[in-house]
Amino acid sequence: MSNKEHDVTRRQFLNYTLTGVGGFMAAGMLMPMVRFAVDPLLQNKKTGKMVSVVSVDELTDQPQRKTFKVKKVDGWHEFEEQKIAYVFKKKNGDIMALSPICTHLGCTVNWNDPAYPNEYHCPCHGGRYTKTGINIPGTPPPAPLHVYDMKVKDGTVYLGDAHPRGGA
Amino acid sequence: MKWCTKDIILFNKEKEFVDTVVVPLVPISWDKNMTATVREGEHITILAREIEHQLMGRMVEAPPFTYLKSESMEERMKRLKLWEKNIKESGIGYIFYLTSDVDWNQKNHNMLDMIWLPAVPLEHMEGKARDAYLDETVQDILKVITESWQQFSE
Incomplete structure (x- = not known):
């Protein structure tokens, strides 16, 4: 454990991991909400067909x-x-x-x-x-x-x- | 108006305008003539639906009156008269029975407004021909119904 340049400290490692996992969780929650919000825009119109x-x-x-x-x-x-x-x-x-x-x-x-x-x-x-x-x-x-x-x-x-x- | 809650609520609200009921007669059998029996019922069901669609403001399409082909004519008539009595008691003036079953055509059923139409094998008819046939037949039945409306209103 002497190769200091390539080492990541325990604190850094935990920070990265938690940010990553937290990011995924936040995305998992937000994505459906965004999808619901814009849903009316994505509906293709059934009416208006001539x-x-x-x-x-x-x-x-x-x-x-x-x-x-x-x-x-x-x-x-x-x-x-x-x-x-x-x-x-x-x-x-x-x-x-x-x-x-x-x-x-x-x-x-x-x-x-x-x-x-x-x-x-x-x-x-x-x-x-x-x-x-x-x-x-x-x-x-x-x-x-x-x-x-x-x-x-x-x-x-x-x-x-x-x-x-x-x-x- | 159809036999569904939404339409019946409207019926009760607009009762003064609705004085007609159409009852499709649908036979049932499980023997070798089953296909013909089903065809008779299907044919009349399709026509009844279309008639309701065109005259919905003045009529209610009752659920089909079903009977076994083996049921005797007397028994059927007895039950049908009971239907008629019930409908008339609600203040309905005109009741039309729609059928493609020959049984009802052969015997004389006085007092009942029976509209009899030969069952056409619609399953063998394609798009345009089928539509044209249905359109014409429906127009004929509408004529019978609207004419009897006029007769009594004058």
Whole structure:
């Protein structure tokens, strides 16, 4: 034990070891906490996926009933849900896609029922909406029909989630 | 509305708007015709779910009425009438029974609103064809239901 240059004192050795072990323990505790804190940022968004529904050429100023499927996840269970959209061109040429889910109690409304021409009519409680989905006063629905997120790419209409409109 | 707590709470809150119940009739057997029996039940279960989805604001989809294929028609009817009595007592005006079982079609079951549809082997149908078939069939059933709503409201 005479080779002083390479020797580490007992005190130094203990210091190094304790710092090292302590560091690992601290890291072990902090890492999950940091992971939990930033978790929302790491979640990849399940929503916002757009599905191709109809080609633009098919659209007219009359709402057309189109069905499409979206993937839904319920816990671990993944399944496909069938959705309906009424798609048409507005006067100014903009494309609009409405969700036919009645804002009253969730029934599916129909466009242009013989008894209710040029309106959406809900078979359940007689709710009515104009062509652009605005609820007609005096009928049960409390709000306009929801509007789908929409984008056009290469002449095809893609739809995403349906959202309520501000105001009513 | 489905037979789950969340929907039934809503049902009790919005009772004035809900006047219809749909009961799928699901047969059971364990003999050599088991596949056909299961198909009849599955077919009607899928349709009932879709109908509930489209008219959820005015109807409750009851849990399926199950019965053994070997159970006599009288016995089934007796039990079904008991269901009907219970449902009617809760203030429900319309009850529709959905079935793909021929038993219910052959015999005359007056007083019951039975909607009978032949069981289609959905397991052999692919994506688009299956969707189109279901969509059309559901529209037909919806028509039957909404028409009887209109008849009585006028």
